[in-house]
Amino acid sequence: METALEVKGITKRYKSGRGVRDIRFDIAKGDIFGLNGPNGAGKTTLLKIIIGLIRPDHGSVTIFGNNTTDQFEQAMKQVGCMIETADSYDYLSAYDNLKLSARFYPELPRTRIDEVLEQVGLAPYKKEKVNGFSLGMKQRLRLASALLSKPKLVILDEPTNGLDIEGIVNFRNTIQQLACEHGITFLISSHMINELSLIAGRIGIMQNGQLIRVGGVNELVKPGITLEQYIVSQLHTSKEGDHDDHRQYIK
Numbered sequence: 279m280e281t282a283l284e285v286k287g288i289t290k291r292y293k294s295g296r297g298v299r300d301i302r303f304d305i306a307k308g309d310i311f312g313l314n315g316p317n318g319a320g321k322t323t324l325l326k327i328i329i330g331l332i333r334p335d336h337g338s339v340t341i342f343g344n345n346t347t348d349q350f351e352q353a354m355k356q357v358g359c360m361i362e363t364a365d366s367y368d369y370l371s372a373y374d375n376l377k378l379s380a381r382f383y384p385e386l387p388r389t390r391i392d393e394v395l396e397q398v399g400l401a402p403y404k405k406e407k408v409n410g411f412s413l414g415m416k417q418r419l420r421l422a423s424a425l426l427s428k429p430k431l432v433i434l435d436e437p438t439n440g441l442d443i444e445g446i447v448n449f450r451n452t453i454q455q456l457a458c459e460h461g462i463t464f465l466i467s468s469h470m471i472n473e474l475s476l477i478a479g480r481i482g483i484m485q486n487g488q489l490i491r492v493g494g495v496n497e498l499v500k501p502g503i504t505l506e507q508y509i510v511s512q513l514h515t516s517k518e519g520d521h522d523d524h525r526q527y528i529k
């Protein structure tokens with residue numbers, strides 16, 4: 279099975295002493311990988327390192343065989359991302375917002391904008407101004423923008439934050455469809471573990487800058503306890519001693 283993303287020994291220490299430490303995991307092509315952990319665990323830092331917004335102190339990131347240190351452009355050609363709220367232009371239509379994003383990819387055919395609008399379910403609203411959009415629709419528009427360049431790996435940071443139930447379900451269905459029908463690999467960070475477990479094949483749990491568990495959803499959930507209960511118990515176990523001693527990787 280082809281590897282979409284390989285993260286090896288990534289460490290980044292901010293001046294505050296916080297950051298991430300010795301993170302390693304990989305994602306197979308076509309998988310949906312969920313990254314979970316409490317506030318401040320280091321999820322956003324890790325995602326920013328993967329897409330080259332933050333330079334790590336140590337370690338390497340390889341995307342479809344391209345190392346982001348030596349082959350940054352090649353690696354990034356495969357990636358689409360939604361990290362931090364990049365606001366859309368409210369007074370423009372969904373279509374015109376995407377036309378602006380498409381300027382970064384001069385080789386894309388014009389038809390690509392309609393394709394991504396279709397993929398995220400915004401085609402019927404393409405001429406409507408974004409200021410009338412719900413938060414869920416704005417998130418879909420951001421996803422459409424991330425999909426423009428036909429990425430093979432899509433990285434989403436807290437994509438369902440602030441969405442209502444319907445927005446969450448719609449967003450989840452869209453991701454699943456994109457993974458199934460287009461073979462897109464996803465790395466999704468979210469606080470909402472139950473939400474992640476419905477969509478992800480594998481999950482990584484971060485705490486205090488470390489990846490304390492990685493495993494398939496079915497491996498992590500034990501009989502009689504929910505994934506939520508399992509994670510809370512792991513966070514407690516991991517807090518009790520030196521994280522290096524307690525870290526386990528479930529293959």
Ligand SMILES: Nc1ncnc2c1ncn2[C@@H]1O[C@H](COP(=O)(O)OP(=O)(O)OP(=O)(O)O)[C@@H](O)[C@H]1O
Nearest residue numbers: 292293294296297316317318319320321322323324
């Ligand atoms: N630029 C920075 N300088 C110093 N410390 C930082 C910086 N960015 C993040 N941190 C700290 O690093 C730690 C990890 O932050 P990060 O934003 O990666 O966590 P997170 O898991 O994404 O949290 P959240 O779920 O709240 O978004 C936190 O303690 C945070 O305060």
